[in-house]
Amino acid sequence: MSAWGVSSTFRSCDSLIQRIERNDPTLKDLVILPTKQFGADEVHRLCAVLDSNSNTHWMSLSASGHVLSVTLLQQLGQSIAANHLTPLDSLAIGDRSMGDEGVSALCHALGRQHRLKVIDLSYKNMTTTGFQSVLETLGVSPTLQSLNVSRNLLLGQDAAAITASSLFENIAELDLSDCGITHSFASALFAKFASSQVKRTLLLSNNPLGPEGLRSLEPLMENICTLNISNSNIGNEGMEVLSWFGSSAIVSLDLSRNNISFEGIPSLIACLYNKENEQLGTLRYLQKLDLSSNPLSEKGVCWLVSKGFAKFNDNSLQFLDLSETSCGIQGACTVLTQSRVVSLRLFNNQLGSEGFLAISELVDDSSVAPQLEILDLAGNSADVNSVVSLLKAILKRESSSEGPSRLRSLVIGGNASGTEVEEIVAQIRKVRPDMDIARDKSEKK
Numbered sequence: 001m002s003a004w005g006v007s008s009t010f011r012s013c014d015s016l017i018q019r020i021e022r023n024d025p026t027l028k029d030l031v032i033l034p035t036k037q038f039g040a041d042e043v044h045r046l047c048a049v050l051d052s053n054s055n056t057h058w059m060s061l062s063a064s065g066h067v068l069s070v071t072l073l074q075q076l077g078q079s080i081a082a083n084h085l086t087p088l089d090s091l092a093i094g095d096r097s098m099g100d101e102g103v104s105a106l107c108h109a110l111g112r113q114h115r116l117k118v119i120d121l122s123y124k125n126m127t128t129t130g131f132q133s134v135l136e137t138l139g140v141s142p143t144l145q146s147l148n149v150s151r152n153l154l155l156g157q158d159a160a161a162i163t164a165s166s167l168f169e170n171i172a173e174l175d176l177s178d179c180g181i182t183h184s185f186a187s188a189l190f191a192k193f194a195s196s197q198v199k200r201t202l203l204l205s206n207n208p209l210g211p212e213g214l215r216s217l218e219p220l221m222e223n224i225c226t227l228n229i230s231n232s233n234i235g236n237e238g239m240e241v242l243s244w245f246g247s248s249a250i251v252s253l254d255l256s257r258n259n260i261s262f263e264g265i266p267s268l269i270a271c272l273y274n275k276e277n278e279q280l281g282t283l284r285y286l287q288k289l290d291l292s293s294n295p296l297s298e299k300g301v302c303w304l305v306s307k308g309f310a311k312f313n314d315n316s317l318q319f320l321d322l323s324e325t326s327c328g329i330q331g332a333c334t335v336l337t338q339s340r341v342v343s344l345r346l347f348n349n350q351l352g353s354e355g356f357l358a359i360s361e362l363v364d365d366s367s368v369a370p371q372l373e374i375l376d377l378a379g380n381s382a383d384v385n386s387v388v389s390l391l392k393a394i395l396k397r398e399s400s401s402e403g404p405s406r407l408r409s410l411v412i413g414g415n416a417s418g419t420e421v422e423e424i425v426a427q428i429r430k431v432r433p434d435m436d437i438a439r440d441k442s443e444k445k
Contacts, residue, residue, distance in 0.1 A: 011037045017045050023055045030058065034065030034095075043072045050079035050086055060090035064120065067097050070105045077109025080116065089143075092120035100130035107137040115143050122175070123151040128158040128185075135164035135192075146173040156181035156207065159188040169194040173201040177228070183213035190216045196223055199249060205230040211237040221248035221282075230290070231257040236264030243270040245282045252288040256321070260291070262300040269308035288319035292345070298328025301335065309339045323347035323376070329355040336362050336369045342406075344372065348379035348414070356386035356415070360393040366402050373406050378438070379414035387415050391424040391437075398431045411438045 013036050019027045032038045049055050068076075073094065080088060094102060103126050110116070119138060124130070131149065138144055147168075149155060156179045167189075168174060181189075186209055200223050207213070209232040217224070227250055229238075235258060260268070271283045283289075296304070301322060309317065320341045322331070327349050335344060336359065351359075356377070362368045377390075390412070398404050417440040425437050 011035065013038055013042055017042060020046065020049055020055055020058055023057060025057045028057055028059045029090075030061050030063075032061075032063040032066065038063050038066040039068070040072060043068065043076055047075055047079040050083040050088070053083060053085040055086045057087070059087050060118075061088065062090075062092040062120075063094075064092045064122075065095050066093075068094050068102070070102050073098070073102050073106040074109045077106045077114075081110050081114045083115075089116055090118040091116055094121075094124060096123050096125040098124040098126070100125075100127055100133070103130035104133035107133045111137055112141055114141065116141075117143055118146040119144060120148040121152075122148045124149075125154075126152040127154040128156070128161040131155045132161055132164065135162065135167055139164055139167040140169075142170060144168075145170060147171060148175040150175045150177040150179065150203070153178060153180050155179040156185040159185040162188045162192060165192045166194040167192050169196045170198060171196075171200065172198050173203075175203040176207070177203045178206045181207040181209060181213070183210050183216065186213040187216040190220060193220060199223055199225045201226040203228045204232060205254065207232050209233060211235065211241050214238045215241050218245050221245050221250070223249060225249050226252040228254040229258070230254045234258040234260070236260060236267070239264040239267035239271070242282055243267045247284065248282050249285060250283055251285055252319075253283065253286060254290040256290045256292040256294065258294060260294040260296065262295075262297045262303075265296065265300045265304050269304060272308040285316075287316050289317060290321040291325060292321045292323035292347075294325055296322070296325040296327065296331075298326065298331045301325060301327040301331030305331070305334045305338050309335075318342040321345040323349070325349065329358050333358055333362060336372075340371055342371055343374035344369075345374075345376040346380070347376050347411075351377070351380040351382065353383045353386035355380060356382040356390050360386070360389045363390065363393040363397060366397060366400065366405070371406060374409040375407065376411040377415070378411045382412075382415040384416040384418045384421065387412060387417065388420050388424060391421065391428065395424060395428050395431070398428060398435075404432055408434060409436045409438075413438055413440050415440070417441065 013032055016027070016030060020030060046061070076093065080091070093106070103121060103124055121134065126149065131152070134149065138147060181204065202224050205228045209229065211234060213232065214229065214234055234255065238258065239260060271281045272286070273281055317339070318341055320335065320339065320343070322335065323345045324347065327346065329351055332346050332349065332351055332355060335341070359377070394407070394410070421439065425439070428435060428437065
């Protein structure tokens with residue numbers, strides 16, 4: 001059970017800390033919201049609990065957004081490191097006033113002897129100097145499994161300052177999003193990673209990595225299962241780099257907002273299937289792919305699906321996001337007829353009424369996309385009649401003698417709505433009460 005800092009006195013955390021002091025078995029996760037008072041007195045009381053080893057149930061402390069002095073951060077870190085009985089293994093503390101000095105004080109106080117598994121140091125105004133302290137201590141921790149240092153915009157400014165080595169052997173999740181990481185910093189950092197058998201989630205979105213920054217990940221690809229490089233200046237050249245890797249363990253890949261266009265499609269296809277040796281490519285284990293907000297074009301999407309996904313059918317690609325890719329009506333229909341995805345997002349592709357009518361004809365055929373569970377067609381500016389046609393096709397399919405489809409979520413908001421739409425939704429719910437249809441509600445007069 002978690003507690004969120006709600007008490008009879010709005011800003012006071014006293015009742016919560018008393019429960020920690022009493023070793024309340026129902027309070028395992030202590031969350032102190034930024035609206036609460038959390039300063040020297042509160043830190044001293046929690047440190048006293050840790051120093052006495054008197055709590056055997058407390059597992060996490062989340063107190064982000066509170067200003068704490070360097071001395072308090074150091075004291076808290078020392079108490080956590082010295083504790084042997086309290087099962088505290090997750091920590092989120094401080095605010096952006098910590099800076100390098102506060103981050104360094106906490107990390108060196110924790111040292112390598114702590115038992116923390118999860119640490120959140122996001123948005124702490126940390127530069128490379130503070131990050132070096134993180135690497136020297138947390139980077140070589142035998143227990144740490146998840147580290148979040150995202151939104152420290154100056155963290156990646158000095159590649160030469162990275163001197164620690166044999167890093168993150170046991171880390172399963174590392175969040176470096178929004179850290180100003182360039183290709184040179186990425187190369188310096190990832191070269192210092194220890195060899196590991198741990199399957200990793202690596203989050204690198206909103207960094208100016210470029211194709212060369214992506215190239216620096218090659219030695220780690222056999223261990224990365226989830227990779228987010230959204231908005232990282234990868235471009236078409238990055239797709240070529242990715243296709244050269246040979247193999248990877250990637251199951252989930254976010255390539256959104258990287259200005260990948262039609263010219264990058266051949267390399268992306270090569271990542272899925274190598275036609276020269278008729279073998280699966282770098283992304284052979286891929287289950288989830290986000291290509292949203294890339295100008296792929298209708299021709300590009302059709303090519304990707306027919307030459308890439310069609311050859312990839314023996315694999316398990318299940319989730320595909322093609323929102324805002326200018327996929328066009330033909331691209332949308334090609335994905336529905338030639339892929340085997342379970343979840344498909346086609347948000348804001350300007351499919352219009354004509355697109356909805358084309359999809360309606362496909363939905364009416366039970367042999368088309370029988371595996372589809374989630375379909376997002378929001379924001380496509382379809383008129384009422386075409387939305388009604390789509391819903392009627394779904395109603396017909398769900399009422400057929402073949403039994404209901406697997407579709408359980410349909411998103412059609414951002415398209416026209418009206419009384420007739422609501423009437424058909426009501427009819428669908430009679431035969432499929434479990435199906436969620438998200439839409440714009442018609443205004444009551």
